[in-house]
Amino acid sequence: MAASTSPEQPGKYLRQDGLLRQDKVSRSEVIIVGVGGLGTAAAAYLALAGVRKITLVDRDIVEFHNLNRQLLFTEKDVNRPKAEAAAEALRRMNPDVEAVAIVEDAEALGDQIGTDCILDCTDNIKTKLLLNRIAVGKEIPLVVGAAVGWQGSVATIIPGEYCLSCFLGKKMTDDEPDPLSCEGVGIVGPVAGALGCIQAAEALKIVSGQVFRQLATTIAEGKTVVDGVTYYDFLEGKSWFVKVKKEPDCPVCGTKNPAGKGKK
Numbered sequence: 653m654a655a656s657t658s659p660e661q662p663g664k665y666l667r668q669d670g671l672l673r674q675d676k677v678s679r680s681e682v683i684i685v686g687v688g689g690l691g692t693a694a695a696a697y698l699a700l701a702g703v704r705k706i707t708l709v710d711r712d713i714v715e716f717h718n719l720n721r722q723l724l725f726t727e728k729d730v731n732r733p734k735a736e737a738a739a740e741a742l743r744r745m746n747p748d749v750e751a752v753a754i755v756e757d758a759e760a761l762g763d764q765i766g767t768d769c770i771l772d773c774t775d776n777i778k779t780k781l782l783l784n785r786i787a788v789g790k791e792i793p794l795v796v797g798a799a800v801g802w803q804g805s806v807a808t809i810i811p812g813e814y815c816l817s818c819f820l821g822k823k824m825t826d827d828e829p830d831p832l833s834c835e836g837v838g839i840v841g842p843v844a845g846a847l848g849c850i851q852a853a854e855a856l857k858i859v860s861g862q863v864f865r866q867l868a869t870t871i872a873e874g875k876t877v878v879d880g881v882t883y884y885d886f887l888e889g890k891s892w893f894v895k896v897k898k899e900p901d902c903p904v905c906g907t908k909n910p911a912g913k914g915k916k
């Protein structure tokens with residue numbers, strides 16, 4: 653087992669031990685959907701942190717125009733499946749990690765999915781709403797990231813709390829034009845990397861049990877933590893938080909929907 657006190661690798665995780673539960677991190681599993689600018693950055697830091705198993709889901713191949721930001725790839729990886737090239741890179745970074753590649757769309761995850769946390773690092777609303785439905789139905793925490801141009805956002809969705817459809821579902825449907833595609837607007841490399849790192853930090857809090865503890869504490873104090881979306885504008889150097897309410901009639905998590913399981 654990987655730990656900061658391992659006799660084979662003394663002190664490997666020493667600098668983060670005490671800040672999070674390394675014993676839990678070293679037993680944890682995460683699934684990263686979308687192995688692009690967000691996903692490669694998130695995967696790299698979760699691998700370095702000693703997450704036991706990282707499953708990478710992406711059907712695309714590496715292209716030259718990915719290389720300004722997708723830091724697990726080199727020019728030698730062009731035309732290789734992203735998930736496979738990234739899994740190899742993670743194994744080189746930290747042999748403690750079991751890195752699994754799934755060269756498929758998110759739909760391939762199906763109902764068999766089992767993990768401690770899902771990271772949505774995709775760039776399209778349709779997949780985000782699909783992952784939201786899976787996460788709510790299976791009661792798996794979901795960390796949603798998005799980045800385009802100089803801007804991005806992160807939302808951490810905890811079972812029983814609000815879900816992505818509570819604030820996105822009414823405005824967006826699967827068929828509408830996708831505002832997150834970076835094909836037209838482009839994406840600045842470090843913006844994607846920074847958002848991926850924030851997602852990795854959120855995932856580490858989840859797998860080490862700190863989000864739930866933090867939530868319980870803050871509820872007792874009448875404050876909120878994981879109840880909204882944080883937006884970042886790197887061109888302006890600003891970030892801001894927008895609170896999101898759980899909607900009783902949400903088609904995914906609402907009390908009127910079976911997947912919501914009557915939670916408030």
Ligand SMILES: [Zn+2]
Pocket residue numbers: 814815816817818819898899902903904905906
């Ligand atoms: Zn909802």
